[in-house]
Amino acid sequence: MKTVFKILLTSVVLVFSACKAKTNTTARILRSDKPFSISLERTPCFGTCPVYKVEIHSDGRIEYNGKEFSNPKGDYETFIPLDEVELIRRAIVESRFLNLEDIYDNVYISDLPSAITTLTVNGKQIKTVKNRYNPPPQLVKLEVFIDSLWRKELEAKE
Numbered sequence: 001m002k003t004v005f006k007i008l009l010t011s012v013v014l015v016f017s018a019c020k021a022k023t024n025t026t027a028r029i030l031r032s033d034k035p036f037s038i039s040l041e042r043t044p045c046f047g048t049c050p051v052y053k054v055e056i057h058s059d060g061r062i063e064y065n066g067k068e069f070s071n072p073k074g075d076y077e078t079f080i081p082l083d084e085v086e087l088i089r090r091a092i093v094e095s096r097f098l099n100l101e102d103i104y105d106n107v108y109i110s111d112l113p114s115a116i117t118t119l120t121v122n123g124k125q126i127k128t129v130k131n132r133y134n135p136p137p138q139l140v141k142l143e144v145f146i147d148s149l150w151r152k153e154l155e156a157k158e
Contacts, residue, residue, distance in 0.1 A: 106133040
């Protein structure tokens with residue numbers, strides 16, 4: 001009887017574990033009625049890697065701070081249409097951002113810039129992912145999409 005109980009208990013645990021792994025936690029946290037922001041910060045390397053931070057808010061506001069080797073340099077603020085905000089929300093959900101590892105790195109390589117992506121919901125920082133080495137494709141896709149939004153807006157302003 002104990003063996004049957006152990007098998008049954010193990011089966012239940014495995015079923016619930018499998019269900020949990022398939023759940024997109026990001027979709028639950030990032031409902032359309034909650035204000036959010038996502039930021040992307042690119043850090044220096046030993047060469048000419050662009051250094052900047054950009055933050056996109058759910059009201060369409062984009063804040064940008066360009067530093068070394070970035071184009072443009074300086075502080076800028078612009079807005080994107082709300083339909084583009086919805087696209088970034090979907091991109092965050094599709095990346096399963098909250099299910100990503102916190103750090104993608106290789107400690108044996110010293111000259112790599114980082115891409116640090118942070119999600120904030122209702123004013124509370126939910127998750128930060130530091131990408132230096134060998135990230136999953138969905139993280140790279142999200143970073144590229146964030147970059148495309150601010151670049152399109154700031155290039156249009158210049």
